[in-house]
Amino acid sequence: MKKRLRARAVSCANIALAxxxxxxxxxxxxxxxxxxxxxxxxxxxxxxxxxxxxFAADEVFLDGRPTTPGEAKRVVRMLDRVRADADLALCxxxxxxxxxxxxxxxxxxxSGFAALAAASTHAAGLSPSxxxxxxxxxWASASAGRSIYGGFVxxxxxxxxxxxxxxxxxxxxxxxxxxxxxxxxxxxxxDTGSTDGMERSRETSPFYEAWVEAAPALCAKVxxxxxxxxxxxxxxxxxxxTMSFHACAFSSDPAIIYFAPATLAALATVRALRQxxxxxxxxxxxxxxxKALCHAKDAARVxxxxxxxxxxxxxxxxxxxxxxxxx
Ligand code: DP6
Numbered sequence: 001m002k003k004r005l006r007a008r009a010v011s012c013a014n015i016a017l018a019x020x021x022x023x024x025x026x027x028x029x030x031x032x033x034x035x036x037x038x039x040x041x042x043x044x045x046x047x048x049x050x051x052x053x054x055f056a057a058d059e060v061f062l063d064g065r066p067t068t069p070g071e072a073k074r075v076v077r078m079l080d081r082v083r084a085d086a087d088l089a090l091c092x093x094x095x096x097x098x099x100x101x102x103x104x105x106x107x108x109x110x111s112g113f114a115a116l117a118a119a120s121t122h123a124a125g126l127s128p129s130x131x132x133x134x135x136x137x138x139w140a141s142a143s144a145g146r147s148i149y150g151g152f153v154x155x156x157x158x159x160x161x162x163x164x165x166x167x168x169x170x171x172x173x174x175x176x177x178x179x180x181x182x183x184x185x186x187x188x189x190x191d192t193g194s195t196d197g198m199e200r201s202r203e204t205s206p207f208y209e210a211w212v213e214a215a216p217a218l219c220a221k222v223x224x225x226x227x228x229x230x231x232x233x234x235x236x237x238x239x240x241x242t243m244s245f246h247a248c249a250f251s252s253d254p255a256i257i258y259f260a261p262a263t264l265a266a267l268a269t270v271r272a273l274r275q276x277x278x279x280x281x282x283x284x285x286x287x288x289x290x291k292a293l294c295h296a297k298d299a300a301r302v303x304x305x306x307x308x309x310x311x312x313x314x315x316x317x318x319x320x321x322x323x324x325x326x327x
Contacts, residue, residue, distance in 0.1 A: 005050060005051050005052065005090075005123055005124075005125070006048070006049070006050040006051075006123050007048070007049060007118075007119045007120075007122035007123040007326055007327070008046065008047070008048040008049075008119055008326070008327050009046075009047050009048075009114075009115040009116075009117075009118035009119035009122070009324055009325065009326045009327075010044050010045070010046050010047075010115060010324065010325050010327075011044060011045050011047075011110075011111040011112075011114035011115035011118065011147050011148075011324040012039045012040050012041060012042075012043055012044050012111055012147060012150070012321035012322065012323075012324075013039075013040050013043040013044070013045075013100070013106060013107075013108065013110055013111040013147065014037035014038060014039045014040060014110050014111075014143065014146050014147050014153065015037060015038055015040060015180055015283065015285070015291050016035050016036065016037045016143065016146075016241075016283070016285065017036050017037060017038055017152075017222045017226075017234060017237075017238045017241075017283070017293070018034065018035050018036040018215070018218055018219035018222040018223075018237065018238065018241045019033075019035055019215070019241045019242060019244075019245045019283075019285075020033060020034075020035035020142055020143060020155065021033065021194075021198050021201065021211065021215075021245035021248060021249075022198050022201060022202050022208065022211070022212060022248075023142075023158075023198065023199070023202070024157070024158055024160050025158055025160040025161060026199070028139065028158065028160075028161070028162075028163050028165075029138065029139050029140070029141075029142055030142075030157075030158025030159070030160060030162075030163075030165050031142045031155060031156075031157055031158055031165070032157060032158070032202075032212050033157050033211070033212055033215035033216065033219070034154060034155065034156045034157045034215065034216055034219040035142075035143075035146070035154070035155050035219065036152065036153065036154045036155075036170065036219055036222045036223055036226070037143070037146040037147075037152070037153050037155075038151070038152055038153075038178070038180065038293075038320055039146070039147060039149065039150045039151060039152075039153060039173070039320065039321045039322070039323065040180060040318040040319075040320070040321045041318055041319045041320060041321030041322070042101070042318055042319075042321065043099075043100050043101070043106060043111065043316075043318055043321070044098075044099045044100075044111060044321075045096060045097065045098050045099070045108055045111035045112045045114075045115045046096070046097050046099060046115065047094065047095070047096040047097075047112070047115035047116050047118075047119045048094070048095045048096075048119060049079075049092055049093070049094050049116070049119040049120045049122075049123040050092060050093045050123060051088060051090040051091070051092045051123055051124060052090060052091070052092075052093070053090055055090070055091035055092065055093055056091060057091055058072070058075075058076050058079055058091050058092050058093075058094070059091075059092075059093045059094070060072040060075050060076070060094045060096070061093075061094065061095045061096065062096050062097075063096070063097055063098060064097070074113070074140050074141070075094055075116060077140070078113070078116055078117065078120060078136065078139075078140050079092050079094070079120055081136065081139070082120045082121055082124050082126070082136070083124065085121075085124075085126060086121070086124035086125055086126050088124050088125070092120070092123070094116065094119075094120075096112060096115065096116070098111070098112070101314075101316050106182065106184075106287075106289065107194075107285065107286070107287065109141045109143070109144060110141060110143040110144045110146065110147045111144075111147050112141075112144070113137045113140040113141045113144035113147075114133070114137045114144045114145075114147035114148050114324050115147075115324060116137075116140070117133045117136040117137040117140070117144070117148070117324075118133055118148070118324045118325075118326050119326065121133065121136065122326050130148055130149065130323070131166045132166075133148045133324065134146075134148040134149070134155075134166035134167045135163065135164065135165065135166045138155065138165060138166060138167065139163070141195075142155060143155075143194075145165075145166060145167045146167045147323075147324060148167065148323055148324050149167060149168070149169040149323045149324075150169070150172065150173040150320070150321055150322035150323035151169055151170075151171050151172040151173040151174075151175055151320055151323075152169065152170050152171040152172075152175060152176075152226050152320075153167050153168065153169050153170065154167060154168055154170045154219075154223065155167040156168075157216070169323075170223060170226065170227075171226055171227065173320045173321065173322055174320075175226070175229075175320075176226065176229045176320070177295070177296040177319070177320075178231070178293060178294065178295060178296065178319075178320065179293075179294055179295070179296050179298075179299035179302075179317055179318065179319055180291050180292065180293055180317070180318045180319075181280075181291070181292040181294065181299055181302045181303050181306060181315060181316070181317050182289055182290075182291050182292075182315060182316040182317075182318065183262075183266045183269075183289060183290040183291075183292065183306040183307075183309065183312045183315055184289050184312065184313045184314045184315065184316070185260050185262035185263050185266060185288045185289050185290065185311055185312055185313065186260045186262065186287075186288045186289070186313070187313070190258065190286060190287045190288075191256075192256050192258075192286070193286065194285070194286040197249055197252070197256045197258075197286055200252045200253075200254075200256060201248040201249055201251075201252045201256070204252045204253040205248045205249075205251045205252045205253075206251060207244075207247050207248050207251050208248050211244050211245060211247070211248050214244060215241065215244070218237045218240055218241040218244070219237075219241070221233060221234075221236075221237035222234050222237045222238060222241070225237065231279045231281070231293070231294070231295060232279060234281070234293070235279065235280070235281025235293055236281065238281055238283050238293065239281050239282060239283065241283075242282070242283045242284055246258065246259075246284065249286075258284065258285075258286055258287055258288055259284070259288055260288035260311070261311055262288065262309070262310065262311025262312055262313075263284060263288045263289075263290055265309050265310050265311050265312070266282070266290035266292075266306055266309050266311075266312055267282055267290060268309075269305050269306055269309045270282040270290070270292050270302075270306075272305075273301070273302060273305055278294065278298050278301060278302065279294060279295060279298065280292050280293065280294040280298060280302050281293050281294075290306070292306065296319070299317050303315050303317055
């Protein structure tokens, strides 16, 4: 069978409403806790992969510049796995662009590895199922396993030694008209990436085990809330999930502090809005930006309040987005 050799994929970022923090199998990259995310429209990575006998080595370009071997390591690891599955012995050129709003300050590894999984497998001539793509993306970066699907997506906790762990859609993109308002609070890359941060938490935080024990119930509340379109149920569980994982980060040795002063200011804005009767809840990932979840009708008001918050550099409003597509 003739192989297709070139493919392009587009993937959206996602934001966890129930957080993933910690692995129970580092080699297979299996999450120790279940997580649920919302795929975000407009925050996309576009990746093209081409395999060719004319390439002497794998080449990876990110946002127009060649990456260093260190940066390309996880990419090449995924290419190696795809080549093994497709029985292909050609080098690849990978070109990836983040089409995120300027100064989004958002992590792009989820959309990046989801797009890479889809583009590389199709370019290699495989006809992957969504479950296969989600497993492949999860193996590179667990949150990426969720960006294969649109709407609301759950990634169960892994079973150590079992590589089948993959995400599933729990409600589609039209299920619930909510918005995520992102308040960008700092420039530049974060000090501690999530992979290193969660390993340090597992090894040193006295709260880590309590987190792993508590996370499934919080995730179940988020899932119930999504099914019932109950923003208070989702929002409260999301905030507790967020603060519980940050408590692990704070209590690691050395401490991992993702908050900036403007993070706390933006959290205060969210609480003040709630006191005025607006249903809005906040979450933060392995970085200082605050992401506020609210109904579509309240998004403009939430955005205005966050924009006026001391230290907030910019804001972005995102709605539920589609899953990964290939062309
Ligand atoms: C805080 O998926 O980036 O954003 O699997 O090690 O690549 P690796 O970690 P990653 O972790 C994301 C952590 C988080 C919460 C979340 O998205 O669930």
